[in-house]
Amino acid sequence: MDDSKLLMVVGYVDDIIFGRNEDSMSQSFLSILQQEFGMSILGELTYFLGLQVQQENKFIFLSQTKYVKDILNKYGAEDCKLVCTPIVMRCNLSSDDASPSVNQP
Secondary structure (H helix, E strand, O other): OOOOOOEEEEEEOOEEEEEEOOHHHHHHHHHHHHHHHOOOOOOOOOEEOOEEEEEEOOEEEEEOHHHHHHHHHHOOOOOOOOOOOOOOOOOOOOOOOOOOOOOOO
16 A cells, blocks of 8 residues: 555535545546446536636635625625724734734724
8 A cells, every 4th residue: 555645535415525645546537437437527626616726836715706696796886885893914823812913903
C-alpha cells in the first residue's frame, strides 16, 4: 500500500465530489462509479451545495456569491442598500478562555 496516495470522497444525497493527489486515481475511481452505479460524470466541480468553487494552480477558492444573489432575487432585495459589517481587524482568536473578546472596540 502506498501511503502517499490520497482520495477524499464527499457524498450528499445523489451528489458525489472527490479530490485526489494523483491523476491516475481519478480515472480508476470514475470507472468504478460508472460500472457499479451507472453514474454520469459532470466534470470539474464549479458549484456544490450553495458554494461556488474555483480551482487555480494549488489553491481552491470558495464563495457564496451566486447563492446570496439568488436569495436576494427571490425576495426582491437585489437593489437593497449595502451596509458594511464591522469586524475587528488583526484580531487573533484563541481557544484560551482568557483571550480578549472579539467584539472589543
